[in-house]
Amino acid sequence: MNDTLTLILYIVLGVLILGGVLAVLLRGPKAPKDGYPSTRDADDVRSGEDEAVTTVERPPSAAGRLVRLRERLSRSNNLLGKGLLALLSRDKLDQDVWDEVEETLLMADLGSGPSERLVEALQRRVRVEGTENPAHVKQMLHEELLAIVGPDTDRSLHLEGENGNPGVVLVVGVNGVGKTTTVGKLARVMVAEDKKLLLGAADTFRAAAADQLQTWGDRVGVQTVRSEKDGADPASVAFEAIKEGKAQAVDTVMIDTAGRLQNKAGLMDQLGKIKRVVEKEAPVTEVLLVIDATTGQNGMIQAKVFSEVVNITGIVLTKLDGSAKGGIVVAIQEELGVPVKLVGLGEGPDDLAPFDAKGFVDAILD
Amino acid sequence: MFNSLSDRLTNTFKNLRGKGRLTEADIDATVREIRRALLDADVAVPVVREFAAAVKERALGQEVSEALNPSQQIVKIVNEELKGILGGETRRIRMSKTGPTIIMLAGLQGAGKTTLAGKLSYWLKSQGHTPLLVASDLQRPNAVNQLKVVGERAGVRVFAPHPGVTSEFDTPTGNPVQVAQDGVNEARAKLHDVVIVDTAGRLGVDAELMQQARDIRDAIEPNEVLFVIDAMIGQDAVNTALAFNEGVDFTGVVLSKLDGDARGGAALSVASVTGKPIMFASTGEGVKDFEQFHPDRMASRILDMGDVLTLIEQAEASWDKTEADRMAKKFMDQEEFTFDDFLAQMQQIRKMGSMKKLLMMMPGAAQIRQQLDNFDDKEIDRVEAIVRSMTPHERVAPKIINGSRRARIAKGSGVTVSEVNQLMERFAQAQKMMKKLAAGNMAGMPGGMQMPGMAAAGGAKKKNKGKNNNKKARSGNPAKRAQQEKAASQKQATTGSAFGQQSQQDFNMDDLNLPKGFEKFLGGDK
Structure with missing residues (x-):
């Protein structure tokens, strides 16, 4: 009895001592009192780092990105696809099944209106064609979805201006959707296509937004026009950028704007002013609204309001690499006829791809 | 186009004028409208399904058939049910009894964590606390700088031993867990009574970053883990909330960007799926645009009933x-x-x-x-x-x-x-x-x-x-x-x-x- 007790005591002591030693050994590097002098640790591998800053990168061209898009979409969407297929593969297509089909579409943020219409159209077709064959129904669903997304819409970016003017791309959106990053990524695509371009940092509100844009530009050897101080008039920065672009005879000037919620009238007026002022120098060829894939039905209001103010011509759907499906773009396209032109798929600098309706629908259903 | 729920219901009931009481079919139609209203407000589908069932049950009961104005009565029921899910009472921060109260912020990228850290610290400061902000977001470009700026605006000290990354092309270095821990120790040493730890934004599906958040949580043992979610988020709210609930087991929710015109159905989804209370709402870009959350007002907002x-x-x-x-x-x-x-x-x-x-x-x-x-x-x-x-x-x-x-x-x-x-x-x-x-x-x-x-x-x-x-x-x-x-x-x-x-x-x-x-x-x- 006594022996076991001492044994237990020994074990406990041993664990304690071991634990103590381990704690000392395993304790990570402690942050110095006055902070780290640089973002790099002393023993960081610096290979190629200096080079990268000086030499300009040549990002891979957009071709081949679609494959990745498909891969990712199928990853993020397969739940929806599988759910739908499982539902449609039942023997009998009764109201419950249709309700569930609708709910599944709703879960993708498609919105109540489009979902309802889609299901009704599908129901009608099933009734007319008198088929309950799941494969056939799936084919129909595919067609109906594709019809809404619109495979034939013109999704090309108007990046070139006319009459010697540069093409002007204005990037707008609410806060935190990834506008600056989109501009940066798009710049890389254009450099890859041997376009000459200039960036305008008209986000003078957010701390260090211009720095962020400049970093993107510097990486691919593109100049960034920015104001010297924070809080300058964004319209004047944009104007300067166009002027500079004209002087340098670039193909395209891309203007990054500050994030603004669509119900802030003052900020929306400011955006309208940016466009008006820019158009004094050269017509705006493309207005891209950036929308976060997680956005729900508010995306519709965003699109409407931005459309009223600056007449958006295309949508960039970002953060599609999460679990969100971005179905709101379907509703937007249906109501406003503004097509999705680009999708952002992740944090990598080249994770931006042209939107492909067929690929989108394929990925949703397969 | 009918925007508010009461409008929709009134319209549904218009056809029933002259009828003595509501039939089950009437109520079905009503429940459909309610369902649509909730879906348009971005309430998650499973939550809507459950909710519609609950409302239907109550609507079929005595309450409505005896009411003089069934439309109003149903709106009242819906409103009450909403408030029930959102939690009746305003929940306050649980202060630590000994040592500093530790608050950790987590959420998706772009949800507004860093901005919120500034607002929260300002709010706490105005209540007589001495908060310390800790910059544990070493992932996002300029997050540390941004925190310093908001800290300055709020007049609160920022503990940022590591400069973080300044552009997309730097690889994140430094150990956020260590920084968080040091921050807490710093607060102990300098007698700050509240520590707010800002962490990197992450996707719900990113297991690696979620593990990091978990590590931070385990290391500093926060009194409150606040999950920051964008009021504009759609159906993904449920997935995100569940992922974070599993990942960091948050204790409260903060709704951000509520100054927009999103109806904020996400609030309902998150509250309903995780059962965690919504504690704060962030309503603008300035450090003062921050308030305690009022469930009753949110209910009206989701139903688009005006907010007197x-x-x-x-x-x-x-x-x-x-x-x-x-x-x-x-x-x-x-x-x-x-x-x-x-x-x-x-x-x-x-x-x-x-x-x-x-x-x-x-x-x-x-x-x-x-x-x-x-x-x-x-x-x-x-x-x-x-x-x-x-x-x-x-x-x-x-x-x-x-x-x-x-x-x-x-x-x-x-x-x-x-x-x-x-x-x-x-x-x-x-x-x-x-x-x-x-x-x-x-x-x-x-x-x-x-x-x-x-x-x-x-x-x-x-x-x-x-x-x-x-x-x-x-x-x-x-x-x-x-x-x-x-x-x-x-x-x-x-x-x-x-x-x-x-x-x-x-x-x-x-x-x-x-x-x-x-x-x-x-x-x-x-």
């Missing part, structure tokens, strides 16, 4: 107290309402922001939404111009304004004489109404005349607006209407229980379809 409380709060924040007191006194003494008062009121209201937005917040605004959509805030300027074209004497005694004076005023303000006429007409109406109201108040007339009377008057005016497509006249009215509301509540503040006595007999709060909590502004003891 926010309206009143906004009024209180920007209202000039002496001016309001003067008005209230005038109102009580049954003095004539003059153009001078009108002008003063207009300026007060303008301080509160866009008239359109204010009007939208009024209950019942949805019915005049069409008109409101065409309403331009600049119309108010024209009304003001007209009034300003009057001489001081004319403003005090509008009766002396004859034809030639009208012509002069019209010329001076650049409008037509008929527009001036219309303004005068409306003004006379408003004057009469004010007098009636005041008289009702002073005499303590039996029959609860004042409040319903006021509502009716308001309603009548709304209809006026609808028929009469005159924008100028319309813009004059809201000023008055809002001002009456204000005057009424002001009066309440000064005279105490004048309302209280009669309100019990005739004045049924539900008739007005006001959100809960409004009573306190109208009378102490409803």
Whole structure:
């Protein structure tokens, strides 16, 4: 009895001592009192780092990105696809099944209106064609979805201006959707296509937004026009950028704007002013609204309001690499006829791809 | 297009007029509308399904069939159910009993964590705490800098030993867990009583970053883990909330970007799926735009029923107290309402922001939404111009304004004489109404005349607006209407229980379809 007790005591002591030693050994590097002098640790591998800053990168061209898009979409969407297929593969297509089909579409943020219409159209077709064959129904669903997304819409970016003017791309959106990053990524695509371009940092509100844009530009050897101080008039920065672009005879000037919620009238007026002022120098060829894939039905209001103010011509759907499906773009396209032109798929600098309706629908259903 | 739930329901019930009671089919149709309203507000599908079932059950019961106005009754049920899910009581931060209270922030990228850290610290500071901000987001470019900036704006110390990354192309280095731990130790040493740890934004599906958040959590053992979620988020709210609940097991939720026009159904989804309370709402870009969360208001917002409380709060924040007191006194003494008062009121209201937005917040605004959509805030300027074209004497005694004076005023303000006429007409109406109201108040007339009377008057005016497509006249009215509301509540503040006595007999709060909590502004003891 006594022996076991001492044994237990020994074990406990041993664990304690071991634990103590381990704690000392395993304790990570402690942050110095006055902070780290640089973002790099002393023993960081610096290979190629200096080079990268000086030499300009040549990002891979957009071709081949679609494959990745498909891969990712199928990853993020397969739940929806599988759910739908499982539902449609039942023997009998009764109201419950249709309700569930609708709910599944709703879960993708498609919105109540489009979902309802889609299901009704599908129901009608099933009734007319008198088929309950799941494969056939799936084919129909595919067609109906594709019809809404619109495979034939013109999704090309108007990046070139006319009459010697540069093409002007204005990037707008609410806060935190990834506008600056989109501009940066798009710049890389254009450099890859041997376009000459200039960036305008008209986000003078957010701390260090211009720095962020400049970093993107510097990486691919593109100049960034920015104001010297924070809080300058964004319209004047944009104007300067166009002027500079004209002087340098670039193909395209891309203007990054500050994030603004669509119900802030003052900020929306400011955006309208940016466009008006820019158009004094050269017509705006493309207005891209950036929308976060997680956005729900508010995306519709965003699109409407931005459309009223600056007449958006295309949508960039970002953060599609999460679990969100971005179905709101379907509703937007249906109501406003503004097509999705680009999708952002992740944090990598080249994770931006042209939107492909067929690929989108394929990925949703397969 | 029907925007508010009550509108939709009213429309559904329109076909039933003349029927004695609701049939099950009626209720089915109603529940469908409710379902659509919730889906349009981005409430998650599973939550909607459950919710619709619960409402249907209650609607089929006695409650509704006995009600005089089933539409209102159902809205009431829905409102109550919503509040039930959102949590009835306002939850406060659990302060640590010993040592510093540790608050950790987590959420998706772009949800607004860093901004919120600044706001939260400012709010805590104004309550007498000494918060310390810790920059553990070493992932996002410039996150550390941003935290320093917001810390500076809030006047709070920021602990940032590691500069983080400054561009997309730096690889994150440094150990966020260590930084968080050091931050807590720093707070202990420097006697800060609250530590707010800002962490990197992550996707719900990113296992690696989630593990990092988990590690931070385990290392610092926070008293509160706040999950920051964008009010605009759609159906993905459920996935995200579940992922974070599993990953960091948060204790409370913060809704950000609530100053937008998103209905914020995500609030309901998150509360319902995780059962965690929503504690704060972030409502703007400044450090002060931060408030405790009020479930009852959120319910109204999701249903798009107008938000009178926010309206009143906004009024209180920007209202000039002496001016309001003067008005209230005038109102009580049954003095004539003059153009001078009108002008003063207009300026007060303008301080509160866009008239359109204010009007939208009024209950019942949805019915005049069409008109409101065409309403331009600049119309108010024209009304003001007209009034300003009057001489001081004319403003005090509008009766002396004859034809030639009208012509002069019209010329001076650049409008037509008929527009001036219309303004005068409306003004006379408003004057009469004010007098009636005041008289009702002073005499303590039996029959609860004042409040319903006021509502009716308001309603009548709304209809006026609808028929009469005159924008100028319309813009004059809201000023008055809002001002009456204000005057009424002001009066309440000064005279105490004048309302209280009669309100019990005739004045049924539900008739007005006001959100809960409004009573306190109208009378102490409803």
